[in-house]
Amino acid sequence: MNPVLALRAVSKNFGMTAALTDMTLELFPGEVHAIVGENGAGKSTMIKIMTGIHQPSAGTVEVDGAPVVLSGSKAARLRGVAAIYQEPMVFPDLDVTENIFISATSGLLLNRPAMRRRARELIARIGMTLDVDRIASGLSLAEQQAVEIARALSQDVRVLIMDEPTASLSAHEASELRRIARALAADGVSVVYISHRLEEVFELANRVSVIRDGKHISTKGIADTNPQTLIAEMVGREVGNYFTKMPSTATSETLISVQGLSVDGVFENISFDIKRGEVLAMAGLIGARRTDVALALFGMLKTSAGQVTYKGQPLQITSSRQAIDAGIAYVSEDRRKMGLAMALPIRWNITLATLQKYLSPMGLINTGAEVATAWDYKKKLNIRTPNTDIAVGLLSGGNQQKVMLAKWLNMAPDLLIVDEPTRGIDVGAKAEVHALIRAFTAAGGTALVISSDLPEVLALGDRILVMREGRQMAIINHEDASQESIMALATGQKDAA
């Protein structure tokens, strides 16, 4: 039997970064093929190549054994490849029928009765009961996903990629969706199922492929593997030198103590303390809500319960201004949205959080002092730029990351919260950023590092707090932690201690 869709030695590079290397994968009709891997392993890039959004830098995509070029998502759909995501893409103001046939192209006039009849058939085919005249905005997430699946079916889908489809669903809705996936496979569709929930994978999939660092690691029948093996394969990479743990600089004085911190419906009962000079790393998968904990500590998210004791005093932070004044800095994971004003000069970005220090009593900016600061950080952090007046958006990711760190280091914080400190930057810059964080704690600073990169968690964290779906699973000492043990907690294979 020919695979319906196959990747043959596909590679994809973005500039200098290789997102996929030599990826080979075969998808057969009638199977549910699970794909697992850490955040950033290359799953999204692979989906985008299968759905024609990205073109491979090398290698070929085959449909029914013949090489094809999927020049865009429309071309992929014509070949029968479609994808649905965690957030359903429906048009909220249109009804179910209109959503299903939104991209139907044949015929000039709409035949509404026929469309509604066909919509009912498609909904029935996936075993749902849904009024086809309902407006999409009134549907639950699961129902919206069903509409998306029906839309794919209306276009004779042969390969349906489901990317973390159950991540935002309730347990009941998730099991309903898995039932649909199974029904589709029984119907001869090839279902690609991407999930962080290993129990789901074992319940649903016929075969499972592990990818790591953009490479294909294994493809096995589900009976030939087990969760422990999968986790080992997901994390078991060569650990280079820069990942060696640097010695702890923790003191005995507690800087911040968090007790039972909760935000309704987001995360609950988070408790930890951090000593001066210590690095607490927060590990977990996407949807673990680690960033929300950081936002709550930084005053950007309103807490519903819990106490924070900071420098021995109770502290209630309700705004970023208050957090900054208290000496808490937050380096965002999203440089583009929350981290840097990309169109503005490097210098302006570096002094943004500390602008007050550069103002005369009249409120005028002391440009000389500002330039001196910017050049100081350019040298200290080795920011590669001809000068500090160009737009920060023109720099490479690694250098942008350094500018963002400079912005927050310049306020000389007591507590530095760094969210994904090395996302999307090359290995050299990663090592530099790690050294910076260590230098900061060696000089008496305290750091909370959120990272999805397990080697990074192990290299930086004196202790490691693992979260899963808004709950704190455990805090492990560095000596007792391994990539496997963290991943087991993060995927829920091992229960909270």
Add this chain to the structure above:
Amino acid sequence: MSRLFSWEGFLFACLIVIFTFNAVAAPDFLSISNQINLFQLSIEKIILALVMTFVIINAEIDLSVGSMMGLSACTFGYLHQMGMPAALVILICLCIGVAGGLFNGWFTARLGLPSLVVTLATLIGFRGLARVMLEDRGIGGFPDWFAALGQKGLIGPIPFALISFVVLFFVLYILLERSGFGRKTYVIGSNRDVADFAGIDTARHKIIIFTMSGAAAAFAGLLYAARVGAVRGDVASGFELDVITIVLLGGVSIFGGKGSLVGTLLSILIVLNLRNGMALLSITGHIQTGVIGLLLIASVVIPRTKLATPSFLKPEVTP
């Protein structure tokens, strides 16, 4: 060097061309009275353009400035006719401007409504108030000193309004380009989330800017009353579009975060000189408006073409 190829450089070159052309084609053009007249005829709009530069760099828009001008001018006429002393009425008008600006700012910044909608509503609302007050009447007969302020020279031949414009330009220039307030204006306009995370009270900042805009519009309304000597319900109707045109032509990005007061000033000079030159050549007002429309389109298109930013201007960045 790079300044020469910037948008401001381009505007400056345009200005020289237009200025030279005018001077050659129309002998009266260079006379002092024509030069003052050139500013005086549009003085309210160009004052509003200075403050509108802040509003748009902040990634907002204020469509209500024309109506606020009208409301201020009409309130002045109405209360003066009721017998209130002019000095007190001036104060009341400025307060109305502040209140209107606070209203716009509060609804935009605190409630998170788009300023396009909020100020469209107040464009209608302020104008409505002005018309309710004056109905179909025109009111004139203002005190001599008030009319003189609007119509005669204060320092030599230079009238009060022009002096206000020059002073305002320098004050606002320092505010935008040299002060922390101006820096925040750019950052909030460029990326409000980044500013929020940096501890800046972005809502408060936006409210201040809308208040500045309201106050400036009220001031402009008074200047109008003084210059023309009479007010009606439709004073300054549609001015907001001319003001926004000038600001955008000056290189201020409608998406915020980008632009300068120098650009706005050059744009003001270009528009004034172009209109004046065309008027001296007896070209009708409609064609004048058309030419300025073309210029606005060019100002949006040219910076997008590759030609406008030659590669040698782009900084070398090693990854």
